[in-house]
Amino acid sequence: MSPAAGANAPLLPEHEKRAGRHGSVTGAVFNVSTSIIGAGIMSIPATLKVLGVVPAFLMIVAIAWLADVSVEFLMRYTHSGETTTYAGVMREAFGGFGSAAVQICVMITNLGCLIIYLIIIGDVLSGTEQHLGVLQEWFGVSWWNTRAFALFLVVILVMLPLVLFKRVESLKFSSAVSVLLAVIFVGIASVMAVYALIQGKTNTPRLLPEVDSNSSFFELFTAVPVIVTAFTFHFNVHPIGFELGNPSTMLSAVRISMILCAAIYFAIGIFGYLLFGESIMADILVNFDKSSDTAAGALLNDIVRLSYALHLMLVFPLLNFSLRANLDEFLFPKKPLLAKDTTRFLSITFALLVLSYLLAIAIPNIWYFFQFMGSTSAVCLAFIFPGSIVLR
Numbered sequence: 107m108s109p110a111a112g113a114n115a116p117l118l119p120e121h122e123k124r125a126g127r128h129g130s131v132t133g134a135v136f137n138v139s140t141s142i143i144g145a146g147i148m149s150i151p152a153t154l155k156v157l158g159v160v161p162a163f164l165m166i167v168a169i170a171w172l173a174d175v176s177v178e179f180l181m182r183y184t185h186s187g188e189t190t191t192y193a194g195v196m197r198e199a200f201g202g203f204g205s206a207a208v209q210i211c212v213m214i215t216n217l218g219c220l221i222i223y224l225i226i227i228g229d230v231l232s233g234t235e236q237h238l239g240v241l242q243e244w245f246g247v248s249w250w251n252t253r254a255f256a257l258f259l260v261v262i263l264v265m266l267p268l269v270l271f272k273r274v275e276s277l278k279f280s281s282a283v284s285v286l287l288a289v290i291f292v293g294i295a296s297v298m299a300v301y302a303l304i305q306g307k308t309n310t311p312r313l314l315p316e317v318d319s320n321s322s323f324f325e326l327f328t329a330v331p332v333i334v335t336a337f338t339f340h341f342n343v344h345p346i347g348f349e350l351g352n353p354s355t356m357l358s359a360v361r362i363s364m365i366l367c368a369a370i371y372f373a374i375g376i377f378g379y380l381l382f383g384e385s386i387m388a389d390i391l392v393n394f395d396k397s398s399d400t401a402a403g404a405l406l407n408d409i410v411r412l413s414y415a416l417h418l419m420l421v422f423p424l425l426n427f428s429l430r431a432n433l434d435e436f437l438f439p440k441k442p443l444l445a446k447d448t449t450r451f452l453s454i455t456f457a458l459l460v461l462s463y464l465l466a467i468a469i470p471n472i473w474y475f476f477q478f479m480g481s482t483s484a485v486c487l488a489f490i491f492p493g494s495i496v497l498r
Contacts, residue, residue, distance in 0.1 A: 130275075130278070130350075131350065131355055131358065131359055132278075133275055133278030133281075134346050134347070134349075134350055134355070134356060134359035135359045135362050135363050135366075136278050136281040136282045136284075136285055137274060137275075137277060137278060137281045137342065137346045137424060138339060138342070138346060138359055138360055138363040139281070139285050139363040139366055139367055140277075140281040140284045140285055140420070140421050140424050141339035141341075141342045141346075141421075141424055141425065142336070142337060142339045142363060142364075142367040143284075143285065143288050143367050143370060143371075143417075143421070144219055144222075144223065144336075144418070144421050144425070147288065147336065147370065147371060147374055147414075148226060148390050148391060148414070149332045149336075149390070149476055150162075150166075150332070150333070150336060150371050150372075150374055150375040150378075151374060151375050151378030151379050151382070151386045151390045152329075152332070152386050152387070152390070153165075153329040153332050153333055153375065154311065154375045154376065154378075154379045154386075155312075155379060155383075155384060155386050156315065156325055156326060156328065156329040157315050157326060157329050158311075158312045158313050158314040158315040158316075159311050159312065159313050159376065159379070160313050160314060161314065161315060162329070162333075162372075162375060163372055165329075165330065165333055166333060166368055166371055166372055166375075167368065169333050169334060169337050170337055170364045170367070170368045171364075172488070172489060173337045173338075173339075173340075173364065173488055173489075174360060174361060174364050175492075176340065176488055176489055176492035176493070177340065177343055177356075177357065177360050177492075178357060179492040179493070179495060179496050180192060180195060180340065180343055180344075180492050180495070181343070181347065181354070181356060181357060183195050183198075183199075183495050183496070184344065191344045192208050192212075192340065192341065192343065192344050192487075192491075193205040193208040193209050193212075193432070193435065195495060196208045196491060196495065199494070199495050199498040200494075200498065204491075206436065207486070207491070208432075208487070208491060209432045209433075209435060209436045210436070210483075211482075211483040211484075211486045211487050211491075212341040212428055212429065212432040212483075212487065213429060213432055213433055213436070214479065214482070214483040215335075215338060215341065215479050215483040215484050215487060216341060216425045216426070216428055216429035216432075217429055217458075217461070217462065218475050218478070218479045218483075219335075219425050219479075220422060220425055220426060220429070220458075220462040221462055221465045221466050221469065221475065222475050222476070223418040223419075223421065223422050224257055224260075224261075224422075224462055224463060224466030225466050225469065226391060226414075226415065226418055227257065227260055227415045227418055227419065228253045228256065228257050228466060228467075229391060229392060230391055230411045230412065230414070230415040231251065231253075231256045231257075231260070231415065232251055232252055232253040232256045232257075233253075234392075237392060239251070239253075239256075240408050240411055240412060241256060243408070253467065254467055257463060257466060257467065258463065260419060261459055261462075261463050264419045265419060265422050265423060265426075265459065266459065268280060268420070268422070268423035269422070269423045269426045269427075269430075269455055269458075269459065270452075270455065271423065271427075272445040272451070273349065273445075274342070274345045274346055274349060274424070274427055275349045277423055277424055277427070280420045280423065281420065281424060283420055284417050284420035284421055285366075287413045287414065287416050287417035287420070288370060288414070288417050289370070290409075290413050291374070291410055291413045291414045291417065292370050292373050292374045292377070294406055294409060294410050294413070295374055295377045295378060295381070295410060296373060296377045297406075298377075298381060298406060298410075299376075299377035299378075299380040299381050302380065302381060303380065308380040308381065308383075309379070309380060309381070309382065309383025309384070310383075311376065311379045311380060311383070330480070331476060331478075331479070331480020331481040331484070331485070332476045332480055333480070334480040334481075334484055334485050334488060334489075335476050335479050335480035335484045336371060337364075337367070337488065338479075338480075338484040338485075338487055338488045340487045340488055340491075340492070341425075341428040341432070341487060342424065342425075342427070342428050343356065343360070345427065345428060345431070346359075347359075374390075378390050378393075381393070391410075391411050391414060391415075394407045394410050394411050426455075426458060426459075429458060430444070430451075430454050430455060430458060431444060433454060433458070434450065434454055438450070
């Protein structure tokens with residue numbers, strides 16, 4: 107095993123692999139889909155507002171296809187060499203610099219995503235200065251449903267037990283529930299949009315972007331990194347793929363997941379645009395907090411927000427998995443596999459949870475995170491690094 111073999115996951119020892127503890131294709135599809143459908147779906151409707159429906163649809167399809175091609179490159183060159191991780195493939199192609207570049211990009215992307223998840227969960231539960239959260243709407247403003255305390259309870263009671271798993275396959279059930287919650291979210295939003303359409307209350311979506319000034323033209327480029335980030339899951343390709351009995355089946359799992367996720371993205375984009383039009387916020391969940399004409403409508407709004415907050419809680423441990431493994435390999439390259447060292451495993455796990463929590467409390471806006479990650483670390487992981495491996 108190469109020195110970077112633990113870069114993306116604490117892979118199982120050989121005797122455990124021979125014992126038949128392999129993952130399933132279904133589990134791989136759920137884990138890949140969960141890796142893809144994170145917080146990015148929240149900002150997809152805003153990209154339709156910026157780009158227009160037709161360019162946004164074409165962009166989603168194009169980036170999904172490019173992501174699939176880049177995964178094929180990664181798996182092809184993984185099997186042709188001696189390594190079994192993303193960082194290891196980069197090490198074989200570019201030496202230690204390449205391996206470190208992957209690890210740093212994974213750490214930036216995943217930590218940024220974890221912070222975004224907590225920000226959105228905080229928005230849903232406790233609101234912001236502009237709107238109330240679900241807990242405050244139901245029980246009134248109190249000390250126990252403030253943003254800091256509500257997020258603290260979520261981190262301790264929900265996320266901590268899940269991030270303590272040492273095998274990514276162990277997360278397949280939480281991933282399945284996570285995908286189901288995302289589908290419920292899209293389903294309810296679509297029903298609300300169709301009902302509003304029947305009532306004549308929908309907004310007419312723009313098919314093409316409006317470019318009436320220099321600022322409008324440059325604003326078009328802010329939407330692309332958001333979609334790129336929404337399809338960045340390459341840091342989990344090797345941990346998920348190599349827990350399958352035959353890692354080559356990972357390509358089939360990825361393609362199924364790509365089709366599913368692209369459909370979900372465009373569905374929530376168009377239905378969200380129909381519902382809220384030009385008033386769409388960077389985080390569409392904020393739009394769902396607006397008062398409804400009926401009690402049933404208000405209940406649906408709350409179900410939409412809570413279902414996606416729960417979805418993000420279940421996505422969190424999957425991205426934390428790769429972040430933890432890459433951070434460990436970056437800081438302790440000579441140490442044994444992380445899964446074998448309980449003290450180191452727990453120390454890194456708790457440190458990442460605390461850091462994510464503190465930064466989520468301090469930073470309020472997710473749009474800037476998406477723009478930064480989608481134009482730097484995420485685009486490197488999804489497209490630049492796989493392409494450079496092929497050219498090398």
